[in-house]
Amino acid sequence: MEQQNLSPKKPRRPLTGLLILSNLLLCAILAGVLLTGWYAGKYRAEETLAQTQSLEQQLAGAQAELEEMEKTTIPVELFQGYAQQFGVSAEFVQQFFPDKLVYKDETGIVYADIDESLPQNSYDWQYLSRSSGRYAYEPPEGTAALLGIDVSKHQGEIDWQRVKADGISFAMLRAVYRGYGAEGNLRVDEAFEENLDGALAAGVDVGIYVFSQAVTVEEAVEEAELALSLIEGREIAYPVVFDMEEIAGDAARTANLTPAEATDLALAFCETVQAAGYEPMIYGNLKWLAANLELSRLTEYDKWLAQYYRTPAFPYAFQMWQYTNTGRVDGIAGDVDLNLCFTQYPKNELEEAGE
Numbered sequence: 001m002e003q004q005n006l007s008p009k010k011p012r013r014p015l016t017g018l019l020i021l022s023n024l025l026l027c028a029i030l031a032g033v034l035l036t037g038w039y040a041g042k043y044r045a046e047e048t049l050a051q052t053q054s055l056e057q058q059l060a061g062a063q064a065e066l067e068e069m070e071k072t073t074i075p076v077e078l079f080q081g082y083a084q085q086f087g088v089s090a091e092f093v094q095q096f097f098p099d100k101l102v103y104k105d106e107t108g109i110v111y112a113d114i115d116e117s118l119p120q121n122s123y124d125w126q127y128l129s130r131s132s133g134r135y136a137y138e139p140p141e142g143t144a145a146l147l148g149i150d151v152s153k154h155q156g157e158i159d160w161q162r163v164k165a166d167g168i169s170f171a172m173l174r175a176v177y178r179g180y181g182a183e184g185n186l187r188v189d190e191a192f193e194e195n196l197d198g199a200l201a202a203g204v205d206v207g208i209y210v211f212s213q214a215v216t217v218e219e220a221v222e223e224a225e226l227a228l229s230l231i232e233g234r235e236i237a238y239p240v241v242f243d244m245e246e247i248a249g250d251a252a253r254t255a256n257l258t259p260a261e262a263t264d265l266a267l268a269f270c271e272t273v274q275a276a277g278y279e280p281m282i283y284g285n286l287k288w289l290a291a292n293l294e295l296s297r298l299t300e301y302d303k304w305l306a307q308y309y310r311t312p313a314f315p316y317a318f319q320m321w322q323y324t325n326t327g328r329v330d331g332i333a334g335d336v337d338l339n340l341c342f343t344q345y346p347k348n349e350l351e352e353a354g355e
Contacts, residue, residue: 084108094313102313103287112290119299119317123342128311134167135323137340145340146170150209150322152177153191155332160198162331170205170238170341171195172304175227177211180252184213186226193230200235205345207238209283212269213253214244220265224272231278238345239281241304242269245288263294270301279347283322286314302343319343 074082083093093109094102101112127139137145147167151158152174163171173196174189192208199206210227214220220242227240244254244262254262270280282293283304289295295316303318312321320341327338 080109080111091309091313094309101286101290101315103285103290105287105291110287110291114315115296118295120315121317123312125311130310133324133328134338135340137342143344145342148172148320148339148341149327149329149332150174150337150339151191151195151332152189155191155334155336158195158198159331160195160202160204163199163329164202164204166330168204168329170207170345171199172207172209172238172241172339173199175208175210175230176223178213178219178223178253180213180247180250182253184215184219184253186219186223188226188230196231196234205237206234207236207241207281207345209241209243210269212242212244212265214265214269215253215257217264217268220268221272224269228273228276228278236278238341239279239302239304240273241281241283242266242273243283245284245306246292257292259292259294262292263297266293266298266301270298279345281319289314289316304339 079096082088088109090102090104090109094100097111099114101110101114103110103112123137124139128135128137130136134147136147146169148170149163149168150172173192175192177187177189179185179187196206208227208231210223212220212223214223224240224242231240242265244265246252247255257265266282270282273280279302281302281304282289282298283306284293285306289303289305299317302320303316304320304322305312305314305318306322307314308322308324312318312323320339320343322337322339325337326335329336329338
């Protein structure tokens with residue numbers, strides 16, 4: 001019989017290979033992480049470098065623009081001096097001074113501060129368009145402006161049916177005017193009755209205006225009362241307007257009125273019109289409204305701006321814009337003033353409808 005080997009055997013270690021494999025995998029993962037971090041860092045460094053280079057290019061471009069501007073720009077005072085010297089139009093100069101009211105008087109170009117306490121208009125002129133010499137204002141929200149004319153005896157005989165057919169919605173008719181001379185005779189426009197009858201019969205809405213040369217409150221009231229007597233019982237949808245303006249090339253009774261005095265006259269006229277149940281309005285160009293009236297006392301009343309610009313340059317609230325005196329309308333021989341009205345009249349009917 002063979003003798004058995006009774007010595008103990010060495011124990012087996014089956015997990016050794018697994019541990020070695022795990023360590024190798026861990027090292028590989030760690031190396032991958034380190035390598036990924038290195039690449040990420042390199043990418044971030046490259047990205048940062050690219051951003052730095054882009055910023056440097058922008059700074060260089062800005063510096064070049066500044067250097068070019070230094071060559072091509074001039075101080076404000078020098079620009080204003082050149083504008084004065086070479087008779088540049090106020091409309092052109094206004095584009096460079098949006099924070100000012102720019103107009104011309106006997107001294108030259110005036111740069112008046114804007115009174116932020118006055119009601120401002122909110123029109124967006126990107127919706128103002130022009131076609132065939134006529135303007136249109138059609139905002140996406142709200143009511144489009146209406147096209148109108150203002151006329152007097154100077155337009156001669158008018159074919160109102162043709163005027164209406166040519167797209168005219170309203171007409172401001174001169175009802176009364178006062179002479180320039182010292183006596184200041186008050187007259188009814190010779191074509192007023194004919195124009196009133198013709199416009200209403202054609203379906204053209206009507207307002208009226210008074211060309212004022214009043215120098216006292218009593219005369220302003222007299223002008224308003226005469227105009228009101230002419231429209232009693234008639235369908236007047238648009239305002240009754242106080243029109244006092246600078247007289248070019250002739251003497252005027254109103255030439256020496258102070259802004260406070262002219263404002264007193266405007267107030268007297270408007271209060272008289274309002275008391276009679278009509279809508280009062282004040283007409284004027286930028287210079288007249290800004291320099292010859294105290295607008296802070298007239299905020300209650302609508303304004304009719306006369307400004308023959310491509311875009312109105314008047315920050316304060318206004319409801320009507322006379323944009324040319326050389327318009328053409330079928331049914332009228334020669335030139336005629338054209339206007340846009342941004343407000344629906346009569347206001348009293350609109351207010352009642354909204355109640």
